[in-house]
Amino acid sequence: MVALQKYKAFAKSMDNEHYFEWVFAIARKIPPGRVSTYGAIADSLALGSARMVGWALNQSASRDDVPAHRVVNRKGELSGRAHFSPPERMQELLEKEGVIVVDNRVQDFEKLFWHPAEHLEDL
């Protein structure tokens, strides 16, 4: 946990722009057809919180190189759909990748879940 504290201290010295890059870097690593969660990304970064990941992804709306549609909440719900334009776009993007979405929820969520912490070394 010492490493975690040092990591957090380091993170505190970063400005928001860098924090976005960490979140975006992980989001970009999510393979097509797979999904991850706000909390998992926050945990793998060992800084911030799930809320901050949502906040960061909100800032990503202006970018076209961040697959924010592959990030859902812990229940597999498309909680961020309202921030896409139009909102239906999030589901459409997922379905284009073969992910089945019913009632704003990813089907087979546990199987499609991609664990960011297992791929951190690739960053």
Add this chain to the structure above:
DNA sequence: TGTTTGACCACGG
């Protein structure tokens, strides 16, 4: 300056 609000989550009952 203090309070409320989120693309959230873990936990207890």
Add this chain to the structure above:
DNA sequence: GCCGTGGCCAAAC
């Protein structure tokens, strides 16, 4: 499974 509670932390008000 559902609910409330508490933690989270930047932004907006």
